[in-house]
Amino acid sequence: MDWAQKIDLGLRERQGADAYRQRRAITDGNHRLLEYQGRRYLNFSSNDYLGLARDPRIVAAWQQGAARHGVGSGGSGHVTGHSACHQALEQRLADWLGYERALLFTSGYAANQGAIAALAGAGDQILADKLSHASLLEAAAHSPAQLRRFHHNDAASLARLAQTACAGGRLAVTEGVFSMDGDAAPLPSLHQAIRDAGGWLLVDDAHGFGAIGEQGRGSAWQQGCHPELLVVTFGKAVGVGGAAVLCARPVAEYLLQFARHLIYSTALPPAQVCAINASLDAIVAGDELRARLRRNIARFRHGAAELGYPLGQSGTAIQPLLVGDNALALRLGERLREQGCWLTAIRPPTVPPGGARLRITLTAAHHEADIDALLEALDHAHGYA
Numbered sequence: 001m002d003w004a005q006k007i008d009l010g011l012r013e014r015q016g017a018d019a020y021r022q023r024r025a026i027t028d029g030n031h032r033l034l035e036y037q038g039r040r041y042l043n044f045s046s047n048d049y050l051g052l053a054r055d056p057r058i059v060a061a062w063q064q065g066a067a068r069h070g071v072g073s074g075g076s077g078h079v080t081g082h083s084a085c086h087q088a089l090e091q092r093l094a095d096w097l098g099y100e101r102a103l104l105f106t107s108g109y110a111a112n113q114g115a116i117a118a119l120a121g122a123g124d125q126i127l128a129d130k131l132s133h134a135s136l137l138e139a140a141a142h143s144p145a146q147l148r149r150f151h152h153n154d155a156a157s158l159a160r161l162a163q164t165a166c167a168g169g170r171l172a173v174t175e176g177v178f179s180m181d182g183d184a185a186p187l188p189s190l191h192q193a194i195r196d197a198g199g200w201l202l203v204d205d206a207h208g209f210g211a212i213g214e215q216g217r218g219s220a221w222q223q224g225c226h227p228e229l230l231v232v233t234f235g236k237a238v239g240v241g242g243a244a245v246l247c248a249r250p251v252a253e254y255l256l257q258f259a260r261h262l263i264y265s266t267a268l269p270p271a272q273v274c275a276i277n278a279s280l281d282a283i284v285a286g287d288e289l290r291a292r293l294r295r296n297i298a299r300f301r302h303g304a305a306e307l308g309y310p311l312g313q314s315g316t317a318i319q320p321l322l323v324g325d326n327a328l329a330l331r332l333g334e335r336l337r338e339q340g341c342w343l344t345a346i347r348p349p350t351v352p353p354g355g356a357r358l359r360i361t362l363t364a365a366h367h368e369a370d371i372d373a374l375l376e377a378l379d380h381a382h383g384y385a
């Protein structure tokens, strides 16, 4: 099969399964409202959980950072891309979250890939929650380590896998809040299970950091768990982009030697680092924002349950409506969009087969009336017609 045939086959496979992915060019808004093809929609698809992506203080910090430092870092952190701003943010994160060190990466994807690829060698074992994000599973699958998956959020399943023979190190991998289901991992029991087997835990808290826990410190802090590796990302509640890995000093030094995503990639622009720093100020002082988010979540769940919609086990900003069938999910999404609510239908392979859903995300920026408008639209769309 040549490349053209392979591409044609791949595209036709996706179309046949109602799984074809398309981007839409949004003309304005990553916030409460968005505009597409001249029409405004209430946005229930954003990971900007606290509504900080358009916060004037954070925008100003980015602008001032750009005026002072320019718009790019000019190189990898190992060359000249690591500035005093980067160093200060790393130190702040480490002190705030109780780690010896933090290392900045350009994205959560790069952080997960870089850390796992650097650590996982031949003879090692990666034990991953089976619903872990693609960036975690893919890094593990591409590494020479053995990848095994434990049942979702099941510490006993992890403990069983951790009893199998392993010549090297064991690393358990999970998310703080699962990106497609919104449920939280039982971090202390997972940590205990892997520690009993002499291994370490990596928690990717992309969806918990900033949005939950005292001062927004995230899932691990909230549950009193201190994983050996904690990944936090800045493209969701922080509203900016980028990520950090928190760990002990020798681990950070090791990653600086071996994490290729750090060594061979341009460092975050310093202006972006200034914006992340300003956003952390808002997050630390943001208990009221998090309380507003919790009120919005409760209002939505109460209303959707009254309408009889199949909700997941989520108490977080991510609220899946579990539809099952791909075509149905697409149709329901379309109906809701017609009524001015922007939602994303998520289909396999992003979720397991038969797990198509509408992924609703709520933010602190939504007004009560927005939640009510979504519930009204869901009421009209009942029966997924």
Ligand code: PMP
Binding pocket: 106, 107, 108, 109, 110, 112, 133, 135, 175, 179, 204, 206, 207, 233, 234, 235, 241, 242, 243
């Ligand atoms: N981990 C999880 C759990 C995620 O949901 C995402 C983003 N979808 C990432 C990592 C990747 O983060 P980033 O967008 O910063 O690359």
